[in-house]
Amino acid sequence: MPRKATHKTAGKMPDIRSVAALAKVSIATVSRTINGSPLVSERLSKRVWQAIKQLNYFPNTHARTLVSGRSRLLGIIVENITNPFFPELVQSFEEIAVRHGYEILVSSSNSDPAVLTTCVRRMLERKVDGVAVMTFGEEETVLDQLVHRNVPIVLAEFRLEDPKASTILLDYSSGIHSAVRHLFELGHRSIAFLAGPHTLHSAITRENDFRAAMQAAGLTVQKKWVIECDHTLKGGMSGFAQLQKLATRPTAIVCSNDMTAIGVLRAAYMEGLRVPQDLSVVGLDDIDFAEFTLPPLTTIRLSRVDLARAAFEALRSHAEDPANPKIQREFLVSTSLVLRGSTAAPSTKP
Amino acid sequence: MPRKATHKTAGKMPDIRSVAALAKVSIATVSRTINGSPLVSERLSKRVWQAIKQLNYFPNTHARTLVSGRSRLLGIIVENITNPFFPELVQSFEEIAVRHGYEILVSSSNSDPAVLTTCVRRMLERKVDGVAVMTFGEEETVLDQLVHRNVPIVLAEFRLEDPKASTILLDYSSGIHSAVRHLFELGHRSIAFLAGPHTLHSAITRENDFRAAMQAAGLTVQKKWVIECDHTLKGGMSGFAQLQKLATRPTAIVCSNDMTAIGVLRAAYMEGLRVPQDLSVVGLDDIDFAEFTLPPLTTIRLSRVDLARAAFEALRSHAEDPANPKIQREFLVSTSLVLRGSTAAPSTKP
């Protein structure tokens, strides 16, 4: 016997049947109309849309997902939404996804493998059509989960040999080379690097690219001038402090990310060092705030829009055309130098 | 005739039937076990869990939603995820929601009523169990949509006479009074206010509370010293610039939010004014970054954790206990002054 009084209080939501009834067609026709099937005659189509409007109907996505196997849900896992780099990424990703009829599920892993595992699990439960893992580290922990479930996945700077997995390679090299070149041309010969935590692939790549750029410029990298920080403002401050303790100090500092650079700006100010006269500082990322530091930060831009676009495309092509053997599985996002106020020729004084 | 080869390539995901088969019980028993029904004997329960583990099974949330009518999805709409205030709010909201077995859908309205409408629509399509509208303005546009669909909703500073709607009242008053009092005791008598855009309920409330606090301190509010800005860093800079053009200038500025205050800090620095010696500045929100400005910002803290908690509780109580007539429909989140380095006694020099 069918249940009678359900959880729904009174005004039941219109469903496909009500639309069909009002338009005097079958539910199949309603479904076809909504999904833009070319099989529906214009006459019926018109009646259906009219009924839909009249009832203010929209389809139940869960029912849809259940039968079609596709949820039109995309997951994006970031390291920490509170880190200014990520809201901008999420913003772009959402915008693109929504424009294509997808919804997104956002989660922060907080650099904790256990949390990451939970995030992935939750997304799997919601049957996402794909997951963008934008954590820049620790991806290894979750690969199995994802891959075995046959879910499309896109990683940043981590290549995974699975037909469902894509990689976004970030070409820091071009930006970092420009930055070092720029400092060199300004007259700097003593350049330090405040690196990111070595648990992050991106941090290691950035550091290596810095070394390469220095070599290309004919400059040597002083061991003591490369310091592992943690990509936070505080980390930048203490990195700067370590540099200050040294007998010989650099005239310019390239930082692995903008937050570190902002920390340097702050610490330098408190030490009475003037940027850029006494010290040049270069960041990396070009977060929105970089424009508003004092002085405005010269930095290497990593476009969040490009990154988001690549992530979305990678996921979408797999989700919508899984049979295609020639899907693009590698994307490249490049970087470029943005000149602002934190770099200048070194003072001769020292 | 049942369809055969489906979209799923090969290894079909385990479903409730596979678990039932492996555990040699009915699917009802599996369902009961998973949902913690007390009716299942320990013997069977054990067998079921064992099978679940063995198959690495988890339930399909869409199927669940379809039959139960509850999605365990909560929507949160913020004004702009790129605004530092909101990631912190979203972070807390997510954490609480996940802890209670909910997933969240995040969207930015970008202060655009049309976008807001779309956001709400999308959330409705996904059958969210509730929506937190944390836009602090323009809520009116979407009330009908939401309320007519009978979806629990929680608004900030906007009261709505509907049994499904809750309100979070923010008590800026206490924090703003403390701030004005603090400035007064430092010796300030000339205090300006850089307001937020009057399209925001919160901005208006904050301004009114400032006026009340001034009156309570026995101080008069100069007309020209209350300027409507836009809650952005740039807005704060230009607000400050306007103040500078005046013949008589304030010795202290209270800002409607931290971004405005940071703008003031920046503009003051560029003008050669020293904060706090020449000018005291107070912010509002206490975003993470406030601690790292130069000087660290004295500000009025509005706890995002408290706000998120209230929003979640409001939604959850409605979602899980809709029949209860005595549901709490109004929540209060208070503010408090955080003393840091941007306030001091005014210099006598003027």
Next chain:
DNA sequence: GTGAAAGCGCTAACAA
């Protein structure tokens, strides 16, 4: 072109 009907994977009423 259109409709009838079979499920998608699950929950909950009812029977046993």
Next chain:
DNA sequence: TTGTTAGCGCTTTCAC
């Protein structure tokens, strides 16, 4: 206690 079964709202054969 446990099992059987009727749908939740939709898409998609298959028959007309």
